[in-house]
Amino acid sequence: MQKMRAETVWNSIEGGTSESVVSNVIPRLCLITDDSAPVRRIARKILTGLGFEVDEAEHGQVALDKCQVRMPNMILLDWNMPVMDGLEFLVALRHSEGGKVPTVIFCTTETDVEHIQKAIECGADDYLMKPFDRETLTATLAGVTPRA
Amino acid sequence: MSTEEVVKARSIADATVATLRSFEIPATPANYAIWYEYHAGLSPNLQKTIDVMISNDARFDETALQDLYSLFFSSAKEAQAVRHTSLLALDTLQEIVGLADGAGADAHQFGAALKGFASKDLGQSLDNLKGLIENLVVESKKMAGRSEYVGLRMRESADKIEALERNLESAIRDSTIDALTGVANRKSFETVIRKIAGDAMNSGDDLSLLMIDIDHFKRVNDTWGHQTGDTVLRHLAQTVQQAVRGGDHVARYGGEEFAVILPRTDARSAVNVAENIRKALAREPLQLDLNPPMTPITVSIGAACYEPGDPLADWVGRTDAALYHAKNEGRNRVELDRGWN
Numbered sequence: 313m314q315k316m317r318a319e320t321v322w323n324s325i326e327g328g329t330s331e332s333v334v335s336n337v338i339p340r341l342c343l344i345t346d347d348s349a350p351v352r353r354i355a356r357k358i359l360t361g362l363g364f365e366v367d368e369a370e371h372g373q374v375a376l377d378k379c380q381v382r383m384p385n386m387i388l389l390d391w392n393m394p395v396m397d398g399l400e401f402l403v404a405l406r407h408s409e410g411g412k413v414p415t416v417i418f419c420t421t422e423t424d425v426e427h428i429q430k431a432i433e434c435g436a437d438d439y440l441m442k443p444f445d446r447e448t449l450t451a452t453l454a455g456v457t458p459r460a
Numbered sequence: 461m462s463t464e465e466v467v468k469a470r471s472i473a474d475a476t477v478a479t480l481r482s483f484e485i486p487a488t489p490a491n492y493a494i495w496y497e498y499h500a501g502l503s504p505n506l507q508k509t510i511d512v513m514i515s516n517d518a519r520f521d522e523t524a525l526q527d528l529y530s531l532f533f534s535s536a537k538e539a540q541a542v543r544h545t546s547l548l549a550l551d552t553l554q555e556i557v558g559l560a561d562g563a564g565a566d567a568h569q570f571g572a573a574l575k576g577f578a579s580k581d582l583g584q585s586l587d588n589l590k591g592l593i594e595n596l597v598v599e600s601k602k603m604a605g606r607s608e609y610v611g612l613r614m615r616e617s618a619d620k621i622e623a624l625e626r627n628l629e630s631a632i633r634d635s636t637i638d639a640l641t642g643v644a645n646r647k648s649f650e651t652v653i654r655k656i657a658g659d660a661m662n663s664g665d666d667l668s669l670l671m672i673d674i675d676h677f678k679r680v681n682d683t684w685g686h687q688t689g690d691t692v693l694r695h696l697a698q699t700v701q702q703a704v705r706g707g708d709h710v711a712r713y714g715g716e717e718f719a720v721i722l723p724r725t726d727a728r729s730a731v732n733v734a735e736n737i738r739k740a741l742a743r744e745p746l747q748l749d750l751n752p753p754m755t756p757i758t759v760s761i762g763a764a765c766y767e768p769g770d771p772l773a774d775w776v777g778r779t780d781a782a783l784y785h786a787k788n789e790g791r792n793r794v795e796l797d798r799g800w801n
Contacts, residue, residue, distance in 0.1 A: 350664035354769035421658040423518055425509060425527035432508045439512040442658035445771045448516075455515065 340458075341365045341382065345375040345401065346390035346419070351442070355388055355419075358446050362453065372396030376404055383410045385458060389436070391420035391427065399434060406435040415459050417452060419444060475499040483520050490529045497532070506532045519651065521634050638712040640690055641697035649711035649719055656709070656723055657766055657775075667766040668730035669775060670720040671783040672700065672737065675758045675791040677716040684750055692757055695746045703737045719779075727765050727796055734761040734794040760786035764797035 342364040344355045356366045367384065369375035371393040378384075387405075391398040398418060405411040418431045418439045428439050437459070440452045476495045480487050485495070497503055498510050509528070513520065636648035644652065653669075660667040674680075674696060681689040693716065700710050700718055709721040720737075722730055738759060745756045762783025766775050778797040786795040 348662045348664070350768060351661055354661070358769065421655070421662065423516070423655075425513070425524050425531065428512050429505065429509045429527075429531050432505050432512070439516070441516040441518070441654070443654065443661040443768060443772065445769055447771055452515070 340386065341367060341384040342386040342388060343367050343369060343375055343378060343384040343414075344388045345369045345372065345393070345398070346388070347371055347393040348390070351390070351419075355444075355449070358449050359388075361446075362450065372398060372401030372404070375401055376408070379405060379408070379411070379414070384414050386415045386417070386453075388417055388419050391418060391422050391431075399430065402431070402434050402436060413459055415456055417456065419449075472496060472499045485520055485525065490533070491525055493533060494525065494528050503532060519647075638697075641694050641712050643697045643701060643718070644709065644711035646711065646713055649709075649713060649721075652709050652711070653721055653772060653776075656721055657768075657772055660723065660766055661768040664768075665724045666726040668722040668725040668727065669764055669766065669779045670722065670730060670734050670737075671713065671762045671776075671779045672696075672718040672720065672734075672759050673761075673783055673787070674716040675760055675787075680754070680757070683752070684748075684754060688748065688750065688754070691748065692746060696741065696757070696759065699740050699744065700737050703740045704733060708733075727763065730763040730765070731794055731796050734763050737761065738792065738794060758792035760791045761794045762786055762797070763794065 340363070342359050344352050344359070344366060345368075346352050346355070347370050352368045352370075356368065359366050364386070367378060369378055373396040375387065375389075376396070389398045389402065396404075398420065402416060405414070405416070412435075415437045416435065418436045419442060420427070420439075421442045423441050431439055438452055438456045440448060444452075473496065476492060476499050477487070479485075479495050479499070480491060485491050494506070494510075498507055501507060506528070509531075512518075513524070518524065636644055636651075638645040657667060659665075674692065677689065677692070680692055693712075696718065697710070697712065700720060704710060704720055704722070707723050708725075709723075711719045711721075713719040720733070722733060725733065738761060741757060741759060746754070748754055760783060762779045762781065762785065764775060764779040764782055766772075778799075782795045782797040786793050789795065
């Protein structure tokens with residue numbers, strides 16, 4: 313049920329009416345930003361299964377560069393990464409041109425109130441604690457309203 | 461305050477009390493303030509932060525509650541101070557209403573003061589609010605003076621006892637240790653397994669779980685009594701603790717079932733650890749002078765590896781299924797998950 317809902321929410325935006333055929337639906341791009349290759353692999357598998365087009369970045373700077381080329385609809389964002397961490401990236405993204413468009417979901421092993429509050433304050437739309445799985449990620453996606 | 465507002469405030473207060481109860485959160489003024497604000501919807505960021513914690517099944521332990529309070533309520537801004545004070549005012553109000561109920565008669569004058577309080581807007585400036593509360597306190601003291609001395613002392617004692625009980629409740633609520641065996645309790649296990657699995661997901665390291673169950677434990681209790689049963693549980697907890705490495709995590713999962721989380725451990729090593737536990741128990745049996753003499757205690761053990769991306773509950777379920785299989789195959793043995801679940 314959660315999967316159905318996540319697909320409905322995320323595929324009905326640009327595609328127009330429910331009658332639109334698959335080829336008319338523009339794939340929603342999700343940028344997985346995480347320095348862990350296993351995490352990117354698992355997230356890619358789940359998100360692809362949900363109908364997302366997926367791209368990957370191993371830290372915030374790479375993600376920022378990719379956003380300047382093509383702004384994703386959604387970003388799954390790790391907190392602790394080398395070069396540029398998740399929070400720095402989020403602040404830079406939200407201040408950049410078109411940077412308010414992507415829905416940003418923090419996805420991290422940080423579980424304390426202070427991290428959650430900081431993430432929300434800096435413009436994250438939701439927060440998913442690791443380890444995530446198909447069910448928890450799908451439920452989180454179903455719970456956020458796409459910004460665009 | 462209009463009737464409508466009173467009704468609204470009442471429903472928020474009710475929701476607050478209900479939430480505190482369902483999450484087993486001690487009803488301190490600070491916790492009351494957090495959840496009152498949450499239900500009143502006054503702070504979107506507080507609401508979102510708490511929603512994130514709820515959707516992630518995070519625990520509202522003392523640390524989390526303290527952080528919520530200091531992050532969202534310690535600001536010196538006047539607007540926030542007013543809101544905070546009106547929350548405390550509501551608290552006081554409820555307490556005083558309770559006092560009035562207890563004192564029974566002679567609440568007439570007091571009722572008038574309450575009416576005055578209720579007719580004012582809680583959102584007014586801090587000074588006005590202070591005045592209203594002071595007035596209430598004066599009236600409540602007058603009333604307390606008229607009621608019997610003994611009754612008042614009882615009330616004081618009850619307050620003290622309540623505070624003590626609250627401290628004790630928090631201590632019990634946030635305890636991570638199983639009182640009987642000294643290993644981690646179930647609640648702590650749930651927190652730790654998530655943390656360790658999160659790290660394993662990031663690193664890609666192996667991670668295994670053992671579920672250990674004492675064979676025919678009911679027979680032990682029925683034949684030699686529950687005290688002997690408790691001794692057996694303590695002995696097993698010690699044996700397991702000594703058989704595992706420092707980074708491994710032993711917990712009492714329930715009744716006579718124990719769980720061991722084994723970081724950086726693949727299936728083969730997990731089975732080795734399980735066999736070590738089983739053999740250690742056989743090598744050093746519990747020495748008790750009992751009539752009839754106790755047959756040696758044995759255990760059945762299930763083992764399974766974590767699959768990142770699968771729900772944690774599935775992993776625990778696969779481990780339990782392996783344990784079930786070990787029982788079915790005649791007990792006193794180790795079985796590795798082979799996808800029975």
